[in-house]
Amino acid sequence: MIRQAVMNGWFPRRHGAVRARALVALAATTLIAGCQSVIEQTYEPTVSPSSNPQIVEEVQKNDPRAQLGAREHPRIVASYGGEYRDAKTERLVARITGALTAVSENPQQSYRITILNSPAINAFALPGGYLYVTRGLLALANDASEVAAVLSHEMAHVTANHGIQRQQREEAEVIASRVVSEVLSSDLAGKQALARGKLRLAAFSRNQELQADVIGVRMLGEAGYDPYAAARFLDSMATYSRFSAVDPEADQSLDFLSSHPNAPQRVDLARRHARAFGPEGTSGDRGRDYYLAGIDGILYGDSPQEGYVRGQTFLHGQLGIRFDVPTGFQIDNKAEAVLATGAGEVAIRFDGIADTSRRSLTDYIASGWVTGLKPDTIRPITVNGLEAATARASADRWDFDVxxxxxxxxxxxxxxAVPKGSSALEPTANQLRTSFRRMTSGEVQSLKPLRVRVVTVRSGDTIATLAARMMGTDRKLDLFRLINAMQITSTVRPGDKVKIISE
Structure with a gap:
């Protein structure tokens, strides 16, 4: 339900094939190959918001389906780690939203804006004026106009009633799918009909995104912000996607059935519409100084409730545990589990459950939650003084250590998880289990969250010396350039303000 309602209109998703295959194996999820056809779609630039916007009160009074926003709001907040509370940052986002609302073609539209306590880079909208932006996105942006570009895009979804339209279209596709499966006797004909339905839905969603882009750029310019900020931040997002990918050479473009057009197309369209306000660099305010002041000190990366990733190590002070992943692995700290992926399609999942039964761990492994378990491999062990057990499993083309x-x-x-027959299983699993241990009291006390710190460049500072002050990453220079939107040829001058990540 949430996936259907949320409009991740801004952000290209990573599609690293290695990462996807390995993590899907861990989740025991079936992958269904999508249709590879290509259809032509027209782009109509002369769009405008709906003349009948659905604010929260009207939604609840007139359209039961449009109560989706109010109903899903608590679930969205919970799934993203709760709300991020910081008065300074909240005032910053409210200031930007207020400027955009003033130039909206539907100024009576009301909005409820929530900063989500998540390091993910995301923003989206729900029907009824619910807008969401993550603290991770605020940390990546470098000025107010870039955040305004994101928010104006999401506000456009609300004023154009895209949430309701999308839900109605998806409901129609569900009904059509049932008819196809029940009526058509030919498997091939049925698959072709279902594929055509998915293509129609995908094209519809992409057109919504392009409409929101057009409306958003217009709002940017009319609110006095730099209208080229949309294109600029899309470029930053593409850079972030490459930085975050386990396999930098993997295809970063969107697959055809994605609901969003690819980043290069959207950057080109955003720049084209921004030219209506003048050449780049000649119109609009970026709002960099007050923006950096508003995010100085914002939490970066994981929160204490989620635990922290420090290089190749995961540490959770509240639980008092830590472990290391092999060199070259990338850790992704999700709300439901810690995931890690490395070369050779190797993937790791770590989680914890309440120990209510106190039965033996060998009995627990054999209790039915492991698909493809090999019972004769179950054995009790001790890990750094802690009771433990291990086993092997095999399913499809994957081998597992539990x-x-x-x-x-x-x-x-x-x-x-490793591809069947891979020699990487035992050394990877052994390093994980032997590195798991209790944290010392000193380690717990010294563990602090990372934050964005805005610093002023001094005489003698260089990009290299500033990047050396970064914490929480082995790729200090790359991350410094990323969060400051700097190119390889960029330089710094005394008096410039830049972001670093530190405690």
Whole structure:
């Protein structure tokens, strides 16, 4: 339900094939190959917001389906780690939204803006004026006009009633799918009909995104912001996607059934519409100084409730545990689990469950939650003084190592997946399990969250010396350039303000 309602209109998703295949194996999820056809779609630039915007009160009174926003709001907040509370940052976002609302073609539209306590780079809208932006996005942006570009795009979704239209279209496709499966006797004919329905839905969604882009750029310019900020931040997003990918050479473009046009197309369209306000660099305010002041000190990366990633190490002070992944692996700290992926299609999943039964760990492994378990491989072990057990499993073209460790009132679980027959299984799983241990009291006390710190460049500072002050990453120079939107040829001058990541 949430995936259907949320409009991730701004952000290209990563499609690194290695990462996807390995993590899907861990989740025991079936992949269905999509249709590879290409259809032509027309682009109509003369669009405008709906003349009948649905604000929260009207939604609840007139259209039961449009109560989706109010109903889904608590779930959205919970799934993104709650709301991020910081008065200074909240005032900053409210200031930007107020400027955009004043130039909206539907100024009576009301909005509820929530900063989500998530390091993810995202923003989206729900029907009824619910807007969401993550603290991760605020940390990546470099001025007010870039955040205004994101918010104006999402406000356009609301004023154009895209949420309601999208839900109605998806409901129609569900009904059509049922008819196809029940009426058509030919499997081939049925698959072709379903594929055509998906293509129509994908084209519809992409047109919504392009409409929101056009409306958003117009709002940017009329609010006095730099109208080229949309194109600029889309470029930053593409750079972030490449930086975050496990396989930098993997295809970063969107697949055809994605609901969004690819980034190069959108950058080109955004620049084309921005030219209506004048050449780049000649119109609009970026609002850099007050923006940087508003995000100075904002939490960066993981929160204490989620635990922290420091290079190749995961640490959770509240739970008192830590472990290391092999060199070259990338850790992705999700709300439901810690995931890590490395070369050779190797993937790791780590999570924990409440230990209510206190049964033996060998019995726990054999209790039916592991698909393809090989019972004769189950054995008890000890990990740094803690009770543990391991086993092997095999399913489809994957081999798995399962390791469970009891600590306190929880059972912690490592699941390592490799392609069938790979020699990487034992060394990877062994490094994980042997690195798992209790944190010392000193380690817990010294563990602090990372934050964005805005610093002023001094005489003698260079990009290299500033990047050396970055914490929480082995790729200090790359991350410094990324969060400051700097190119290889960029330089700094005394008096410039830049962002670094530190405690």
């Amino acid at each position: 390791t469970v460790i009891r600590f306190g009132e929880r059972i912690y679980r490592f699941l390592t």
